[in-house]
Amino acid sequence: MAGLGAAALASMWPAVGRAQPRSAVALQAKADSVALRPNLPATPIWSLQGPELRFKRGETLDVAFGNELPAPAVLNWRGIDGVPAAEPLTGRPPLAAGGKDALKLPLRHAGTFLCGLSLLGDGQPRPSPARALIVQESEAVAVDRDEVLLIEDWRVRQDGTAVTPGSDPGDAVPVHTINRQTSLDLSARTHERIRLRIISGCQRSVIAVKLEGIEVRVMALDSQPSEPFQARSGALVLAPGGRVDAFIDVTTAAGTETPILLHDGKEARPIGKIRVTSEPPIRPTPLPPAPPLPSNGLPERLDLKNATRVDLALGGPQSNWVTPSEFATKDPLTFRAGRTVVLALTNPGPLPTVFHLHGHHFRLLDRLDDGWKPFWLDTLAIEPGQTQRIAFLAEYPGRYLIESVVTDWTAPRLVRWYAVT
Numbered sequence: 001m002a003g004l005g006a007a008a009l010a011s012m013w014p015a016v017g018r019a020q021p022r023s024a025v026a027l028q029a030k031a032d033s034v035a036l037r038p039n040l041p042a043t044p045i046w047s048l049q050g051p052e053l054r055f056k057r058g059e060t061l062d063v064a065f066g067n068e069l070p071a072p073a074v075l076n077w078r079g080i081d082g083v084p085a086a087e088p089l090t091g092r093p094p095l096a097a098g099g100k101d102a103l104k105l106p107l108r109h110a111g112t113f114l115c116g117l118s119l120l121g122d123g124q125p126r127p128s129p130a131r132a133l134i135v136q137e138s139e140a141v142a143v144d145r146d147e148v149l150l151i152e153d154w155r156v157r158q159d160g161t162a163v164t165p166g167s168d169p170g171d172a173v174p175v176h177t178i179n180r181q182t183s184l185d186l187s188a189r190t191h192e193r194i195r196l197r198i199i200s201g202c203q204r205s206v207i208a209v210k211l212e213g214i215e216v217r218v219m220a221l222d223s224q225p226s227e228p229f230q231a232r233s234g235a236l237v238l239a240p241g242g243r244v245d246a247f248i249d250v251t252t253a254a255g256t257e258t259p260i261l262l263h264d265g266k267e268a269r270p271i272g273k274i275r276v277t278s279e280p281p282i283r284p285t286p287l288p289p290a291p292p293l294p295s296n297g298l299p300e301r302l303d304l305k306n307a308t309r310v311d312l313a314l315g316g317p318q319s320n321w322v323t324p325s326e327f328a329t330k331d332p333l334t335f336r337a338g339r340t341v342v343l344a345l346t347n348p349g350p351l352p353t354v355f356h357l358h359g360h361h362f363r364l365l366d367r368l369d370d371g372w373k374p375f376w377l378d379t380l381a382i383e384p385g386q387t388q389r390i391a392f393l394a395e396y397p398g399r400y401l402i403e404s405v406v407t408d409w410t411a412p413r414l415v416r417w418y419a420v421t
């Protein structure tokens with residue numbers, strides 16, 4: 001699930017020429033710090049500072065971006081489809097130290113998105129945590145609360161400083177945070193329905209998040225609604241950059257505590273809990289099962305028969321995979337607008353590799369290439385020696401980035417790009 005193999009309402013748009021609602025936000029890349037280990041100094045970081053990023057579907061976001069860091073910075077948007085002008089590297093070059101930029105970001109789709117500075121983060125002096133971008137549905141969604149759980153991985157030395165990805169962590173200790181805290185406590189009332197937007201801001205780790213004793217109903221993956229389904233044993237698997245929207249219905253009695261467990265592939269540990277308060281139930285009985293979230297208008301069918309097909313090995317010594325600092329607009333994959341594209345993604349290496357497609361969401365195809373899983377993704381982790389086939393409609397002309405990174409802290413992030421013409 002969520003990149004590891006695991007009747008919606010029609011979208012409605014304002015008539016042509018009608019004014020679109022707009023919001024403005026200022027974001028600054030600045031020096032900051034975060035407390036990651038007890039009895040140690042706060043860890044210096046480079047963060048993307050600004051207000052909470054929560055808006056409505058259909059808005060256009062006017063972003064003012066300032067770089068107050070001593071190094072170039074670029075905004076990396078995860079899950080935003082069809083906005084080539086906002087694309088890192090292909091549409092917007094890195095912003096020099098002290099520079100300012102402005103861009104318009106149309107929010108076509110509702111969902112849970114991600115933004116950060118980490119695309120250029122390998123080997124930099126300070127790590128850069130991510131920010132959640134929430135775009136709410138135009139229609140009402142039957143939940144009582146909407147909570148973001150942003151999980152990130154760090155490597156922290158004894159002096160409190162952190163090692164950035166792409167370099168040897170040495171004796172640095174792995175640390176995971178949730179909403180930049182080492183532990184998060186949530187309170188809830190009996191019969192309350194909570195929407196959990198669980199985001200992996202991890203740089204290299206594939207993680208599993210488990211809520212023991214609570215039914216977890218998956219409603220969306222990687223910013224796009226899915227057919228609702230129960231997470232097996234309440235566990236959700238997320239590749240770096242992956243997002244899951246899940247509904248939980250609190251049915252336990254007052255005083256009950258449910259641990260939030262994180263498994264990083266080595267061990268499971270609690271990173272938070274949900275505690276049922278002594279307040280009266282929010283309603284006499286639980287809500288009925290939730291219907292699917294409103295559609296974002298992605299196509300119901302893909303024409304696999306007439307698709308453009310490309311074999312794509314991830315990473316490795318190929319000259320067209322480069323680090324972001326070496327990126328140049330040459331040797332693209334080129335696809336014709338309006339055609340279905342099928343990519344056969346092969347991981348030739350000894351460790352899982354994470355693939356991320358900018359600009360479009362894709363379907364994960366069945367092994368026989370005769371259908372697809374009932375959800376959309378933009379991030380996929382591929383096991384060593386395996387090939388996974390994905391399909392997407394090349395809907396939006398422009399230039400878009402592709403990312404590939406091995407699940408090893410020392411491994412470099414690699415990129416290339418594709419053009420839809």
